Amino acid sequence: MENYKRILGQNLRKAREALQLSQEELAHEIDIDRTYISGIERGVRNPSLDVIAKIAQRLKTTPAALLTRPAQSRRSESA
Amino acid sequence: MENYKRILGQNLRKAREALQLSQEELAHEIDIDRTYISGIERGVRNPSLDVIAKIAQRLKTTPAALLTRPAQSRRSESA
DNA sequence: ATGTGACTAATAGTCCGTT
DNA sequence: TAACGGACTATTAGTCACA
Numbered sequence: 001m002e003n004y005k006r007i008l009g010q011n012l013r014k015a016r017e018a019l020q021l022s023q024e025e026l027a028h029e030i031d032i033d034r035t036y037i038s039g040i041e042r043g044v045r046n047p048s049l050d051v052i053a054k055i056a057q058r059l060k061t062t063p064a065a066l067l068t069r070p071a072q073s074r075r076s077e078s079a
Numbered sequence: 080m081e082n083y084k085r086i087l088g089q090n091l092r093k094a095r096e097a098l099q100l101s102q103e104e105l106a107h108e109i110d111i112d113r114t115y116i117s118g119i120e121r122g123v124r125n126p127s128l129d130v131i132a133k134i135a136q137r138l139k140t141t142p143a144a145l146l147t148r149p150a151q152s153r154r155s156e157s158a
Numbered sequence: 159a160t161g162t163g164a165c166t167a168a169t170a171g172t173c174c175g176t177t
Numbered sequence: 178t179a180a181c182g183g184a185c186t187a188t189t190a191g192t193c194a195c196a
Contacts, residue, residue: 064143
């Protein structure tokens, strides 16, 4: 079984940094605790769908995207 | 904000029925209560990533797929 | 075979701090 | 700025009786 918590964490961090947000800023904006964001990024937390959706929304992406393994080479999407 | 609980529920039901499983059978196989599956399909539950991943695995799909809006007309994917 | 409300046990999620 | 721990509270995980 894939480690989706880890995939989520990696994607989240990448997306957050792409928007040049600190964990603290992100956390504050979506009203989630900063230590919780930290835990999710490290793959040690098991967030609920609502939290995943909330984060995705702020990072201008989707839950599906945050849960997609990065190395998947989907050319057709960004083209 | 999109209702991802609902999207998940719809996709889950579709995927389950495609495999001709009853809620009861699915629930039994992945060791989750039947009524809990029912709640997720109806979009009234807010499951954690672990639960979503477990269900996805049994339905031979992925969390990302279960969280993707169906009516999204993404031509490039299946073509 | 599924929907639903109500319920406890477990854990998601917060808030405090230190490194 | 972020990792990490401990103690706390809110919500989810998981179960039941019944429609």
